[in-house]
Amino acid sequence: MKKNHVIPDPIRNLYKKPGSRVKHGMTAIFVILFIVCCFIFPVVSRANDFETTAETFYYLDNPPTTKTVHKITIKNTNPTVYLTSYSLIFSEAEIDNVNCLSNSTSVPCVRYTENERTHIKVDFNDIVAGKNAVRHLEISYQNLSLAKMEGNTTDIFLPSQAKDDNSQNTIYLNVNKKLGALIYFSQKADSVSENGNYQIFRFRGDNLPKGVWASFGNTQYYNFSLGYRLSGNPRSLALPPDTAYQKIYLESILPAPKSVAVDADGNWIATFERNVTQVKVVGQIQVFPKPRLGFSPVSPQKEPSPATNRYWSITNPKLLDIAKNLKTPQDINRYVVDLLSYDKNKINQDQILRLGANVAFLSPASAVCSEYTDLFVALAKLHNLPVAEVNGYAVNNDLDLEPTLLGKNILHAWPQYWDGATWKQVDPTWEDTGGRDYFKSFDLKHVTFVIHRTDPVYPYPPDTYQVVFGKPFGDTPAEIKTKTGVGWSIFPLGLNLEIDLTNRGRTSLENESVKVSFSETEKNIVFLPPYGTYKTSFYVSPKAMINLTQKNPTVNVAGVKHDIIGIKTQVIYIFLITFFAPIIVILGLLLFLRHK
Incomplete structure (x- = not known):
């Protein structure tokens, strides 16, 4: 059983601002190749009078602001027609700082809203006419409707592009590395590269029928x-x-x-x-x-x-x-x-x-x-x-x-x-x-x-x-410094030192070593939550026992040393019992036999 999923308009659902109106299901951005045309001869303009190649660059540095740059190349295929103006039309968007260049020269452009859509219209001061004549147009602005930051996570939506048989569009998403690694893309990029502080994701415009969702963060x-x-x-x-x-x-x-x-x-x-x-x-x-x-x-x-x-x-x-x-x-x-x-x-x-x-x-x-x-x-x-x-x-x-x-x-x-x-x-x-x-x-x-x-x-x-x-x-x-509570007991023969380690820190211990000053043996705490207790024991050699009669040992947990206070007295006591008890027993036995 297969169920079709309808993905609602992402701008409406994720980035809608209070009081904004966005028509559900509307294409987020598309290019009208020409609005007003002047003709050298009185002929009727058609869509195939021009070939358009567009590159759209999104620069994400400081969400929610996204700098957007459209670089558009328009080539005349009809020698009798030329453009006098050009427009970009979006679903209603919150944009600012609009700038327009035509053949590297600043040209006037206006932004206005009509029928719940945002328009950027460029009026040309010059004439670019003749077959294969080319105009290079650049429209840039800041968009506050595409990206959203919550905590350390940034989400962005790249809108779909209108399809046109006579136009080609390539989209580049440039994300500052400080925003973190890619978490999710709703559609795999055609290529991924780096340039300075940017991660660059490239898409073909005709390959984005529903736009692209992306999320970044570490x-x-x-x-x-x-x-x-x-x-x-x-x-x-x-x-x-x-x-x-x-x-x-x-x-x-x-x-x-x-x-x-x-x-x-x-x-x-x-x-x-x-x-x-x-x-x-x-x-x-x-x-x-x-x-x-x-x-x-x-x-x-x-x-x-x-x-x-x-x-x-x-x-x-x-x-x-x-x-x-x-x-x-x-x-x-x-x-x-x-x-x-x-x-x-x-x-x-x-x-x-x-x-x-x-x-x-x-x-x-x-x-x-x-x-x-x-x-x-x-x-x-x-x-x-x-x-x-x-x-x-x-x-x-x-x-x-x-x-x-x-x-x-x-x-x-x-x-x-x-x-x-x-x-x-x-x-x-x-x-x-x-x-x-x-x-x-x-x-x-x-x-x-x-x-x-x-x-x-x-x-x-x-x-x-x-x-x-x-x-x-x-x-x-x-940084968390783990506090440990140390408990110990020594067997009558003085062969083992038993230690209980209680994690008094704010966070768990994972794969941390436990060492003592009198032994080369190393134990490992695989996992210990806060307030959890880890029990272990270390063998105490006769030589180590002699050293412990002179100073208290230390236990090293996760690189932090802790003194085992009071151990020296007990070691001396056990040392005396271990080595002198047999002598006392033998002397007592000899005295008993002598009096008998």
């Missing part, structure tokens, strides 16, 4: 404040975890947890005292557009047992038969996007019932994000593919293109799957509603709160949440 920061209500025993909750797409920086957890551990799904489970009923968590999330390769605190080697719950267990015979041919995540994603349709009427309902995969299949027009996700997860689990539901916050620009149920205090849901190297997130809901390919590339708008791989419901996401762009924009959070 990372995004969000400040969050989350509230939890606790009950039952144990008192625990799921903190936003590190994932392949995000890094967590905790400012505060009030009250502080007793411990934090990573569960089988990758969630950070914080445990509290039994009298705690409410918890507030404040921090910052750094989001990445691509997964961090190699990040996997939880091994996906074995998929949990086949789903038996009502959300992910497929029982419909027809769906089971269809699923036989959906063996890859890409096949599954394509099927889900084509089958389901987002039900916007549910946004107005007081209660939204989660349907599950079987009901979603039978009622494809009644889907919201949970149905897209549950059907994807259920089909993947049927083939034992490592997969999970992600529940979290999504920053949306337009409820038509990127719908969420945040107004109902229901978070957005999307799937993730293991591709053999990392966890990859996809969003079939937004791919269906917005037309963007979320399987090939992701974005910087999704924030993970909880991961459901083993259970479709637990752990719960936060009860209340507030997520805003991090401030100041573009600043990296301060």
Whole structure:
């Protein structure tokens, strides 16, 4: 089953300004080859009286301003006709600083709005006549309607070009490197190059029937404040975890947890005292557009047992038969996007019932994000593919293109799957509603709160949440210095030093070394969340024990040294027991035998 997607007018949906009027579905920019013609002889002008070659340059340096330059070459093919004026016509746009040159000479041009369209008209002061005579025209201006910046991310839309058999148009998007790397293009560029501070993307104008969406950025920061209500025993909750797409920086957890551990799904489970009923968590999330390769605190080697719950267990015979041919995540994603349709009427309902995969299949027009996700997860689990539901916050620009149920205090849901190297997130809901390919590339708008791989419901996401762009924009959070709490005990023979390391920093430790001053042995912390504890032990040789009787040892964690205070006294005590106890026993035995 194939469903046609209608992509709404991007200018209307993403860049519409208050009070502006843009007709839906209108071509964003096109060139009228001639408006008024003068004739050497009284003949009727036709479109093939001229051949036009155009190059359009977009310079993106300081969003939302985009400098646009049209370089147009007009060649006469009819010796009896010449141009007296030329016009560019757009869907209504916010432009400024219009300048026009004809054959390198400044010429008058006017900008005006008519019938909800913006016109730039150039009047020529000279005559360029004769067959094959050429006029070089340059029109430049600043456009405030094409680009939009949110936090550290820049989105831009390049409008489609009108088709004309007698014109050729090439488009160049020049993006300043300071705006970050390419996150997404709705259409692949014909060529990519660099020139100084610019990344340059080249397109053929006739190859852009719907225009081009593009997004740039390296990372995004969000400040969050989350509230939890606790009950039952144990008192625990799921903190936003590190994932392949995000890094967590905790400012505060009030009250502080007793411990934090990573569960089988990758969630950070914080445990509290039994009298705690409410918890507030404040921090910052750094989001990445691509997964961090190699990040996997939880091994996906074995998929949990086949789903038996009502959300992910497929029982419909027809769906089971269809699923036989959906063996890859890409096949599954394509099927889900084509089958389901987002039900916007549910946004107005007081209660939204989660349907599950079987009901979603039978009622494809009644889907919201949970149905897209549950059907994807259920089909993947049927083939034992490592997969999970992600529940979290999504920053949306337009409820038509990127719908969420945040107004109902229901978070957005999307799937993730293991591709053999990392966890990859996809969003079939937004791919269906917005037309963007979320399987090939992701974005910087999704924030993970909880991961459901083993259970479709637990752990719960936060009860209340507030997520805003991090401030100041573009600043990296301060360098984190991890504080460690060191606990130790020494076996009676003095052969091992046991150490408990508790991460008291704001962020997790990943692949960090642990060394002690008395040994060449090095241990490795694969992953340790804030408030998490790592237990290890080091062998203490007799020579090392003698050295430890003279000074306290140190433990080096992630390049930071920490003194193990008080160890010297205990080492002396154990040293005396270890080496002098046998002598005392022998002397005691000799005295006993002598008196006997």
